[in-house]
Amino acid sequence: MRSFLTFLLMITGITTGVSQSIHVDVNLDMMHQTGDVSTFNRERNINVHSSLIENEWQGEEEKLNYLINDLNVWFGRDNGAATWCFKQTPKHPSVDAYPDLQWMETEGLRLRNYFSQRFSNADKMGRKNSMRIMGTNPHTTYPCLTPYSGYWSGRPGSLWYPTEIETSSDWVVNYLENYFAQNENSVGEALPRYWEVMNEPDHLLNTNNIMFSSWEELWAYHNLVAQKVKQRLGDKAPLIGGMAFGYHSFHEADVSHRFAKQGYSNQFFQENDPLRQLAFEKTKSAFWGDGTQHLKKWYQWDVIWKGFIDSCGQNMDFYSLHIYDLPQWKSENYAIRKGGNIEGILDMIEWYDVNKYGKQNRKPLIISEFGAYAPYIGNEAAAADPKRRDWENLKSYSSMLMQFLERPDYIIKTVPYNPIKGEWGDLKDNPYGRFPFAMMQKDKDNAWQWSEFIKFYELWSDVNGIRIDTYSDDRDLQVDAYVEGNHVYLILNNLETINRDVKLQYYGNEANPVVSVKKKQLFLDTSIGMGEGWPNLVSESFTVAPVNLEIGAEATVILDYTFAHHVEIIHQSQETKFYAESLSGSVPNRVSTNGQAITAHINHVEGFDMPGEATLRIGGLFLYSYISEENPENQIFINGNRISYNPDWRGEVQSASNYYFGVLEIPFDKKLLQADNEIVIKLQGEHTLTNVSLQVWNMSRIPGRTGLNKTSTQGNPHRIFYDENQSSDPYVIWQPNSKAFQLKNIKGKSYDAYVFDLQGKKCLYFNDLKDEIWVDASALKKGFYVLQVVGENSNKSFKINVME
Numbered sequence: 037m038r039s040f041l042t043f044l045l046m047i048t049g050i051t052t053g054v055s056q057s058i059h060v061d062v063n064l065d066m067m068h069q070t071g072d073v074s075t076f077n078r079e080r081n082i083n084v085h086s087s088l089i090e091n092e093w094q095g096e097e098e099k100l101n102y103l104i105n106d107l108n109v110w111f112g113r114d115n116g117a118a119t120w121c122f123k124q125t126p127k128h129p130s131v132d133a134y135p136d137l138q139w140m141e142t143e144g145l146r147l148r149n150y151f152s153q154r155f156s157n158a159d160k161m162g163r164k165n166s167m168r169i170m171g172t173n174p175h176t177t178y179p180c181l182t183p184y185s186g187y188w189s190g191r192p193g194s195l196w197y198p199t200e201i202e203t204s205s206d207w208v209v210n211y212l213e214n215y216f217a218q219n220e221n222s223v224g225e226a227l228p229r230y231w232e233v234m235n236e237p238d239h240l241l242n243t244n245n246i247m248f249s250s251w252e253e254l255w256a257y258h259n260l261v262a263q264k265v266k267q268r269l270g271d272k273a274p275l276i277g278g279m280a281f282g283y284h285s286f287h288e289a290d291v292s293h294r295f296a297k298q299g300y301s302n303q304f305f306q307e308n309d310p311l312r313q314l315a316f317e318k319t320k321s322a323f324w325g326d327g328t329q330h331l332k333k334w335y336q337w338d339v340i341w342k343g344f345i346d347s348c349g350q351n352m353d354f355y356s357l358h359i360y361d362l363p364q365w366k367s368e369n370y371a372i373r374k375g376g377n378i379e380g381i382l383d384m385i386e387w388y389d390v391n392k393y394g395k396q397n398r399k400p401l402i403i404s405e406f407g408a409y410a411p412y413i414g415n416e417a418a419a420a421d422p423k424r425r426d427w428e429n430l431k432s433y434s435s436m437l438m439q440f441l442e443r444p445d446y447i448i449k450t451v452p453y454n455p456i457k458g459e460w461g462d463l464k465d466n467p468y469g470r471f472p473f474a475m476m477q478k479d480k481d482n483a484w485q486w487s488e489f490i491k492f493y494e495l496w497s498d499v500n501g502i503r504i505d506t507y508s509d510d511r512d513l514q515v516d517a518y519v520e521g522n523h524v525y526l527i528l529n530n531l532e533t534i535n536r537d538v539k540l541q542y543y544g545n546e547a548n549p550v551v552s553v554k555k556k557q558l559f560l561d562t563s564i565g566m567g568e569g570w571p572n573l574v575s576e577s578f579t580v581a582p583v584n585l586e587i588g589a590e591a592t593v594i595l596d597y598t599f600a601h602h603v604e605i606i607h608q609s610q611e612t613k614f615y616a617e618s619l620s621g622s623v624p625n626r627v628s629t630n631g632q633a634i635t636a637h638i639n640h641v642e643g644f645d646m647p648g649e650a651t652l653r654i655g656g657l658f659l660y661s662y663i664s665e666e667n668p669e670n671q672i673f674i675n676g677n678r679i680s681y682n683p684d685w686r687g688e689v690q691s692a693s694n695y696y697f698g699v700l701e702i703p704f705d706k707k708l709l710q711a712d713n714e715i716v717i718k719l720q721g722e723h724t725l726t727n728v729s730l731q732v733w734n735m736s737r738i739p740g741r742t743g744l745n746k747t748s749t750q751g752n753p754h755r756i757f758y759d760e761n762q763s764s765d766p767y768v769i770w771q772p773n774s775k776a777f778q779l780k781n782i783k784g785k786s787y788d789a790y791v792f793d794l795q796g797k798k799c800l801y802f803n804d805l806k807d808e809i810w811v812d813a814s815a816l817k818k819g820f821y822v823l824q825v826v827g828e829n830s831n832k833s834f835k836i837n838v839m840e
Contacts, residue, residue, distance in 0.1 A: 056614040057537045058513045062526060063505035065544030066607040066739060071445025076500050076518045079167050081437060083112025083451045084475065088155065088165040089225060092456040096484060105160055107497045112406055112451035113169040115235050118211060122177045123189045125207065127196035135207050144214030148224025162226065169404050169449060171232030174240050174247055177204050178257065181248040181315045185303055199314060201257040209264045218272060231274040232356050232404060232447060235259045236282040238340055248301045250321035251339065255347035262351040277354035279344050280404060284357065284381050286337035287657045287697050290330035297327035338624055342388060349393055354448065355385060358405035361432045367410050373433040375531050375687020376698030377445060383655045383699055386446065388726035390615050402448055405453040408432040413472055423570040426488035427560050430571050433492045434592040434792040437513040438529045454489045491573045495558045498596055499525045505609045505739050511686045511701065513538065517723060519605060524597040530587045531687045538585050543740030545603055554596040559588030605735045614641050616728035626726045633718040636728040643734040644709035647803060651731040654700040654717060661694065662721025673716040679704040705801060738803065787827040
């Protein structure tokens with residue numbers, strides 16, 4: 037029987053220029069567990085921004101079945117139903133600015149019965165609907181105090197709107213209690229699993245959209261909803277969270293067009309209007325000061341996000357946020373979130389939450405909208421080719437999802453922003469003004485057809501199973517993999533704007549042959565379309581496993597391997613995160629540096645003496661020019677040991693400015709760790725460091741890593757290694773015309789091996805070796821090196837000559 041490792045196939049793809057190959061390692065027999073999670077959860081990660089009850093599905097039952105059942109997609113979010121129900125709610129007959137709660141009981145029963153009649157045979161879809169997110173929009177549920185009747189509720193002749201957060205929170209409690217089935221034996225739609233208190237209040241607050249409030253009032257409302265819902269519904273209550281923020285440039289001032297001081301509301305009311313004084317009081321805020329505080333850097337973190345965590349963190353079950361790329365396509369003002377910027381956003385929220393409330397109380401995250409947005413995609417792009425426009429979202433969907441999947445114990449729900457038809461979002465004054473983020477668009481015959489967004493779900497349709505260990509030697513190529521029975525799903529995503537050549541190396545499962553491989557690639561195909569290309573999802577099938585393939589610019593490839601037998605997982609990699617203390621010792625916790633050394637302390641690290649790997653994560657605002665290249669003056673020490681500085685952050689240039697808000701991810705030898713650790717960081721240039729943390733992988737065996745240790749030497753044809761003396765325990769043999777040498781006669785003992793250049797610099801290391809192995813040293817340049825093998829009773833050195 038042929039081993040899986042002997043299969044070799046060159047897969048060719050899109051034929052433009054390709055840079056140096058990226059090496060990807062897949063350890064088929066090693067489970068990758070993060071926290072307590074080790075599986076791909078489709079309910080959490082493969083969602084559509086829709087719910088079962090939406091009227092936009094009427095007449096589209098065939099498409100509904102294809103998406104939910106055939107492609108195995110879950111319903112992710114309904115952010116319209118509650119707002120619609122609020123607008124229908126009449127005013128209390130005798131209480132001003134208050135809902136008629138008795139009417140709500142009757143209306144809730146009517147809607148529950150309607151649901152049970154309409155969806156009587158929707159058991160499977162109903163189950164997929166029960167895990168959805170719900171919530172309200174600021175208008176009209178929240179007391180925005182708008183003078184414009186278009187934002188009011190009730191019926192003609194009795195229009196009203198709330199003026200106090202107590203009123204709004206009372207409506208939410210009664211809505212959740214009366215409009216949903218409270219148990220399995222009740223009629224009606226199931227309660228949502230998650231309740232977002234409000235959608236994107238940071239987008240509307242104090243803008244010309246009219247929302248007379250303050251940050252303090254918003255936070256009080258979140259706390260009030262959480263307290264009342266949990267008190268009324270008890271263990272039936274949805275998980276409560278917020279603030280569903282839309283802005284995440286933490287290092288920036290507030291959005292420039294927001295009103296900045298109390299009293300701005302006066303211009304909207306006559307002097308004798310009783311609401312004028314109320315609006316004046318509601319807009320009182322400690323964060324406006326003299327009207328210039330919002331212009332200060334870091335306002336979006338110091339006031340908005342940190343303020344929400346400080347005020348509401350104890351009452352929230354989760355934090356929610358929206359993440360959008362502002363694409364570079366046809367834009368001079370862009371901000372690319374995918375890659376390093378997302379790492380910076382997520383690490384900063386996580387670090388501060390843990391620092392304030394303790395690691396044991398870390399609240400999970402929900403990403404309830406993600407994708408891409410820019411003026412050219414929105415209302416300025418009305419005449420754009422819609423298929424080309426959709427690509428900007430498609431590439432962000434997969435790139436961002438790959439990052440969210442790295443945190444399966446922390447991010448508990450992700451929903452790309454893709455409403456079904458979105459006719460409510462059409463631009464009425466523009467003949468081309470169709471809502472650009474919809475799952476469906478009309479064809480020339482005025483019939484609804486899938487937009488290009490369906491390709492995202494067709495690409496990810498099969499992925500499931502237990503996560504296994506993978507590794508890419510270039511952070512711009514994201515990689516993940518899952519085992520389900522005799523299937524392995526390997527996902528590769530290219531963050532770069534050029535095609536890349538990928539070399540795959542497989543470890544473990546050697547006696548289990550591959551029967552077939554299906555490859556799906558989603559990429560921008562410039563050979564089709566109206567000039568700029570269209571998204572293309574191409575499928576191919578093979579009978580052997582690939583060792584080389586080409587991945588398109590910003591493309592995603594998913595490989596589905598079918599093996600002859602179940603893939604056995606017998607080893608484990610346990611990933612854990614450890615957090616540094618405050619860098620400054622007090623609020624705001626960040627420090628500014630201009631070449632000075634900054635010291636961080638990460639204590640109580642567990643498993644530091646186990647085999648495995650580690651990465652140092654340094655978050656902050658950096659100047660590109662000082663961190664984007666190798667610089668010997670950039671120095672990082674862990675417990676007094678200098679580690680190699682890695683200038684390769686995730687993704688490409690993040691914005692039009694010279695600043696990078698993100699995370700420097702620096703792998704290092706895990707053996708340098710202790711229970712309590714001192715990290716010294718000295719970077720040239722002006723930077724602001726916000727937080728530091730460690731990722732640690734404790735492993736039951738040394739993983740297969742190209743360039744570190746190998747069990748196979750496929751396809752390495754151009755270097756020769758040899759030693760000048762052999763000893764019996766251990767000894768080295770070389771393989772002509774390859775990049776590898778073999779450590780022999782280990783005899784089951786534990787050894788460490790090091791390769792030094794003639795100046796004493798450590799170039800490679802291999803820890804805790806117990807078996808005879810092939811060692812890949814392809815990273816070494818031409819010249820002489822010393823291989824040192826250190827064991828319990830042995831310390832031997834070998835001279836190695838690397839020749840082209």
